[in-house]
Amino acid sequence: MAGSRMRKMRGMEIVARGGFIKRVSDSRYLVRSQSGNGWYKVEWRNGKWICECPDYVARKEACKHVYAVTFLLKLPHILLTNLNYELLNCPRCEAAPEEIISIGVRRNKSGVTRRFNCKSCGYKFSDRLGFVKMRSDPMMIIVALDLYFKGVSVRQIQHHLSSVYGCEVSHMSAYRWIRKYVRLLSIYTNRLDPKVGGRWHADDMSIKVDGKANRLWNIMDRRTRYLLVSELTVGRGTDEAYLALKEAVRHAKKKADSVVSDGLQSYARAVKRLRIRKHISSPRFIDPSNNNIAERLNGTLRPRYTLTLGLGGFESGRDMARGLKLYYNHVRPHSSLGGRTPSDVAGIKVKGRNRWLNLINEANAKE
Numbered sequence: 210m211a212g213s214r215m216r217k218m219r220g221m222e223i224v225a226r227g228g229f230i231k232r233v234s235d236s237r238y239l240v241r242s243q244s245g246n247g248w249y250k251v252e253w254r255n256g257k258w259i260c261e262c263p264d265y266v267a268r269k270e271a272c273k274h275v276y277a278v279t280f281l282l283k284l285p286h287i288l289l290t291n292l293n294y295e296l297l298n299c300p301r302c303e304a305a306p307e308e309i310i311s312i313g314v315r316r317n318k319s320g321v322t323r324r325f326n327c328k329s330c331g332y333k334f335s336d337r338l339g340f341v342k343m344r345s346d347p348m349m350i351i352v353a354l355d356l357y358f359k360g361v362s363v364r365q366i367q368h369h370l371s372s373v374y375g376c377e378v379s380h381m382s383a384y385r386w387i388r389k390y391v392r393l394l395s396i397y398t399n400r401l402d403p404k405v406g407g408r409w410h411a412d413d414m415s416i417k418v419d420g421k422a423n424r425l426w427n428i429m430d431r432r433t434r435y436l437l438v439s440e441l442t443v444g445r446g447t448d449e450a451y452l453a454l455k456e457a458v459r460h461a462k463k464k465a466d467s468v469v470s471d472g473l474q475s476y477a478r479a480v481k482r483l484r485i486r487k488h489i490s491s492p493r494f495i496d497p498s499n500n501n502i503a504e505r506l507n508g509t510l511r512p513r514y515t516l517t518l519g520l521g522g523f524e525s526g527r528d529m530a531r532g533l534k535l536y537y538n539h540v541r542p543h544s545s546l547g548g549r550t551p552s553d554v555a556g557i558k559v560k561g562r563n564r565w566l567n568l569i570n571e572a573n574a575k576e
Contacts, residue, residue, distance in 0.1 A: 213271075216264075219243070220276025230281055232375050238281075240274040251278045285348030285374065299327035300334055300574040345386070349376045351565045353383045354390060358536035360513050363387075388525065390569060391532035397572035398535060399460060403555035406432030407466035409457060411476055412503035413445065416514055418526035425514065425530060426453035429506055430461070431469075434543055435551040436506070437461055439534035441527045450479035458483065469500050510537065540564045 223229045223240065231239040236253040242262070249262040251274050258275045259265060265272040271279075298305060304327050312326045312333070326333050349370055356366050363380040370376040370383070408431040416425045424445045428438040437457040442449040450473070458464050467487035470476040480488040492499045513533055539552045539559055546554055553559075561567045 216271065216273045217276050219273035220280055223273065223277035224280045224284070230277060235377055238278045240277055243273075249274050251275055282346070285346050288348065299330060299332055300570060301332040302327060302330040304329040345378065345382075346376065347566070349374060349378070350386045350390065351563065351569075353386050354565050355540070357383075357387050358513065358533060358540070387532065388528050390565075391528050391535065393572050394535050394568055395528075395531045397568070398539065401552075401557050402462060403430075403433065403435050403437075403460070403552065403557055405430035405435050405437065405461050405555055408432070409437065409465040409468050410500055410503035411450075411454070411468055411470040412500065412507055413450075413473070414507050414511065414514075416441065416526070419522045421523075423523070423526070424449065426450070427503065427506060427510075428453060428457040429503060430551075430555070431502065433551050433554040434502070434546060435555045436534050436537050439530045439537075441523070441530045443523075445473070445475060447475045447478040447482070450475035451482050454479050454483055454485075469503070471500060506537075535568075539568060 223243070229241040233239060238251045239248040240251050241248050249260055251258055251260045258271070258278060260272050260274045262272055262274055265275065299309060308328045309325050310328060312324045324333065324335050352370065353366050356369065357363065363384045366383050367378065367380040370378060409428055410431055411428045413424050413426045416423050424442050426438060426440045426442065426449065427436060429436050437460050438453050440453050440456060454468070464483065464485055467489060468476065468480050468485055469489045469492060472491040477488055477490060510533055514530070537551070539550055542548045542550055559567055
């Protein structure tokens with residue numbers, strides 16, 4: 210046992226020193242000998258990491274070079290859990306980390322996955338909660354999500370993950386991560402209950418998806434800046450406006466007292482069909498009830514819409530529009546809200562500093 214601890218410590222020293230590990234591929238690394246006798250090959254083979262150094266050859270158990278590689282692969286996850294202390298709470302009963310005990314580990318190519326048991330409620334979980342069955346490191350998935358909705362293309366994300374983190378994935382793999390978690394988070398956030406005000410602002414814009422013109426409908430609450438709807442449709446008629454407003458009512462769990470929009474007649478007919486009390490159409494710029502905040506919203510998100518909707522067909526475009534709604538409501542801080550997000554103002558609290566990570570864990574816990 211003492212020998213194993215010593216090998217782990219020396220493995221950590223190799224990582225901390227820097228420049229002692231070379232990545233050949235995702236299943237092969239070269240680790241420099243600390244005695245200066247060249248480099249040892251560490252390779253993933255038959256479900257475990259093996260090394261060609263004399264220590265491993267003699268013992269057939271993890272040596273300091275193997276530990277160095279597994280520590281290096283685990284660093285992004287170690288960073289996540291240390292900067293997000295609440296991740297160690299029980300996902301079922303939210304018991305504090307003091308109530309959580311370790312019950313073993315599972316080893317794979319990307320390192321060690323730890324298993325835990327909650328003493329308060331008996332729930333068993335792993336430190337990869339929210340990313341079960343995902344072979345890639347959770348940190349890489351979160352980086353891809355955040356960069357994409359900040360306006361970075363998937364090919365640039367691929368290059369960033371490779372050059373900065375040594376994570377070799379195709380741009381389509383990164384795109385599949387994004388779509389998978391947008392769908393998961395959309396289901397979760399649509400069940401939330403935002404405390405919004407009574408005046409909503411509606412606006413639409415033309416967006417090309419797969420070379421074809423479509424309409425993107427945005428409906429936002431004035432008080433909280435919470436984006437109730439960001440929905441992609443083919444047409445721009447009354448039926449489409451009605452469905453967008455109806456979805457906003459469903460999500461807010463109430464009707465607006467008034468809706469502010471431009472002069473598109475579809476809004477007037479949709480408001481009347483929903484029996485919303487007041488419709489303010491085409492207010493002047495100087496009017497207190499102007500539609501400036503909806504126009505600013507479109508100006509803020511249009512470059513991102515242009516980027517994110519450019520890949521895939523209509524259904525893909527719809528997913529990405531909903532992803533931008535997630536980003537706008539729950540991740541992006543607003544200067545007009547004092548650095549808070551619309552979800553903060555609407556009474557929806559997202560724990561921790563890494564909002565993508567905590568949203569994913571919350572969504573998985575509620576499944």
